[in-house]
Amino acid sequence: MPQDSHHRPRARSRRSGTRFPGQPADRHHAHRRPAPGGRPQGAEPQGHRAAAADPAGHGPPTVSPASPQAAPSPAPLQVGQVVELEPHALAAGGDAVARYGGMAVFVPWVAPGDRIRARVTEVKPRYARAAAEAVLAPGPDRVSPACPLFARCGGCRLQHLSYPAQLAWKRRLVVDALERVGRLEAPPVAETLGMDPPWFYRNKAALPVRRLPGGRVAMGFFAPGTHTVVDLEEHGCAIQHPVIDQVAAALRRWLEEDPDGRATSTYDEERHQGLLRHLVVRVGLRTGEVLAGLVINGDGLPGEERLARHLQEQVPALAGVVKNLNRRRGNAILGPETVPIAGRPWIVDRLGGLEFRISLESFYQVNPVQAERLYQVALDYALAGREAGSAATGSNPGAAVAERDTAAGRPARDAGATGARRDPGTGDGGTAAGDRPFWLIDAYAGIGTLALLAAARLAAGTAGRGAAGSGYRVTAIEVVSEATADARVNAERNGLQGVEFITGAVEDVLPRLAAESQGGAGGGDGAAARGGRPDGILLDPPRKGCEPAALAACLELAPPRIVYVSCNPVTLARDLAVLCDTGSPAAPAVHGSGRRRGRRARYRLEAVQPVDMFPHTAHVECAALLVLEDG
Template sequence: MAKPKFPVPIEKNNYYEIDITGLGHEGEGVGKVEGFTVFVPRALPGERVKAKITKVQKTYGYGRLIETLVATPDRQEPPCPIYHRCGGCQLQHLSYEAQLRHKRQTVVDALTRIGKLEGVKVHETLGMEEPWLYRNKAQVPLGEIDGRLAVGFYAPRTHEIIEMQGCPIQHPYNDEIVHTTKQILQELGIKHYDEQTHTGLVRHIIGRVGFHTGETMVVLVTNGRKIPKAELLVEKIRERIPHVVSIIQNVNTQQTNVIFGRETVTLWGNDTITDTIGDIKFDISARSFFQVNPVQTEVLYGKTLEYAQLTGTETVIDAYCGIGTISLFLAKKAKDVYGVEVVPEAIEDAKKNAALNGLENAHFEVGGAEVVIPRWHEEGVKVDVIVVDPPRKGCEEELLATIAEMKPERVVYVSCNPSTLARDLRYLEDHGFKTVEVQPVDMFPHTFHVECVSLLVRDRISG
């Protein structure tokens, strides 16, 4: 066996007993062998495990859990029968109370290590009373197992489909959509897509559910425009899924991992389904971004509104506004809200949703937040509150610099990545703001993801 080019205390394929002291950013157990870091998926803090080393790098290694020698009381039996093979969840084997503690600690660690922020109040994570069956959207690839059509999720870091009969974090309607539609495709002899040969037709079945309305949408992503027996397919879906109000085809003929193509056709029914968050209605199209956990979305946006401290006289900017979900919450309480988003279709949806709710004080523009907001600043727009809800990479520095120049009274930062949140809070702290408090919210139970809402105020002393 070839020795590694760098001296390390572990060797690939060897077995080691490891004390697990923490969780990594993807939910894997973290321990050390003679001071050398080893990541062990499915191991938990407080446990001693036996692991087989599968990968060795210069500063860390990976091991496969062979045996739990000493288990933590926080370990539980995952309810999902394919949990250990499916890549969808990472923390079903950890009690929910411990998941919430871990997610708060992830935020604390990021703020102190990356942001060098001391004394910031980080609240306990806001979790769910029932942390199951919460997802309103399922995107499920099709494949073949033992010569028959199969649906499921991909195994971690592969495109191997792990067949599933049901998913404990999905709304039951989504399971019904996926399995009923698969059965109909099989009955009609409609072929699934083969990504190796780029042949076949149906790539994904997507289900969308309006949690509060009960409306459902079936989306078929296809490798071509023509669906054989399309009328019969629609008829059978309508017969067997009685709550469906929309059947959509999305055409994606590219050899790509991206799920959706650019062309979308309504095969039957409405172009959208409707759902509500609080007292605000949203029309949701096949490709619309809409938070997948509507129960916790209301918690997240409620906290955003609380931190914005609106009295009805304020002008607010919502950067990265998407289809206007946060903007419309804010518009109910503010004088004016200006939303900006780089995706044109999202801005069209935002305008429609504002009209749907009779909100005339919400204004939307297409463009990068780091481009449009500086222009608004140059044009003399005065704002009291800026809300940012960026993608995982965080805010562009140009936007942060503009926020510092505009000197709003408050900044509310909604984040899906504690690391980039900490980096951006550090920048704002260095440019005239003070981080008051951070509220973690568990939007995705049983995964390693955590969302946060942070309140920053102008530091009158330094800014």
């Protein structure tokens, strides 16, 4: 397990016995920037909202000299009351949980075992929230945050907690969700796979840009619960790639010093006025390539070509500069159109031995180091006994992808670069005619990362065998057509065959594949009808989880294995309750019989592997293996 002290950015220590001053979130502080070493909000506590940050802008509490423990008061808590608390656990969003007079009290920026003085900020019938004013005695897992802006910036929730303690808590988070929400008894959850070192891992940042009075520019992240920008100019960010700070610094210089830059207004969300909204930066961790995106409320920026040259001169790794046109109200960062200004509108990165093209809009894991570990676990689960060796690129040129006739009302399948339609008499992945290839479905495929890694491993495992049935085919389903286009290019780039891409919503496509596999509506001429039921399904949905129709289709298809990759333990548990038929009241009703050979398909939860994809945040990803009970 990675140790918290390994390669840890240096943090400025604070004097014991002093209060942490309440300062505006975007004010500069005379702290040293952490040396290089190496975000979404979490789920809320069941039945409660996550505790809010101190509205006055206070940071984490300062350690103070110990004082005698105050006896809990049986009197009801009141807003403004100052109490002493000793939290015993963390809630799902990262807030500490204490008990006072039988009531749960949620306190942010505090570690279990701390003894604190806190001021009550909200009281509800069953719980209260409080803001810590001082740590009277630190708990065993408390550490000094590496970032001077911790608790002022909304990016991290757990820098005050030792890294081993973070990993242990994230495992408990998964176990609790599976037991409480999914009604899965003694779920087989492994220890969380941590990152060493757990710093400077993010390969993407979307930084709001604000011009302050006097012309200075603030660029950074929003303070918790606000749209006040916390400026990163002096300190940078301890969890994002350092080159992102370099791009931000170059843009800041332009906006503050160049005549066209000084004439560029920044966006006011309330009035829907101003031009420059965000700077979005993407980094290829393995290749070093960088893409900068300028999100604007309009058609262009003053002197934008000179600006692009300025950025490329200041940051030589910049492969391209683009502008994204977002004229919409609201807080969506990217708009529908991206236009190149200089260089390429995409970068390349390597993951698992393959190369992937990444545009400004592409979904690509923000921590590729941990993504490799997560995907390896997922594919080990899905391909157990099917292939040998680790991931490797295939050797065949081009991608064997299928076209489909949309006029018949079926989902569109994007053809490969050759545009050739597959011959129904020839198996995929090099299988001889008449042989049934191993069939894996990758739902929620994005730019094809998991699908192509699976194809590469299958190609490596079957290469040279020449035996009947040694072929494979991978079906990748993705609702965003631009992502499917990227996936198709990535398949060709890596010379992988046996992959087909379907553009459509998973909840629409999977039921159609299920009907085809049984020779029903959709026809016996479909690819699924030729292959029978799949050998495995990979589910990697967004945080909201799978739609009921997608889960029902999984039960209809009834593959021997389902691998569920999740970024939300609560929706993972809810969906596993359906697939494992636990009777949980949290499980949504699924329509359709979900039956195979006269009875309902039912799965057993075989293994769960949490992976710390976002160190120092309240998020955890995991891969879960489900095995068909009678399959």
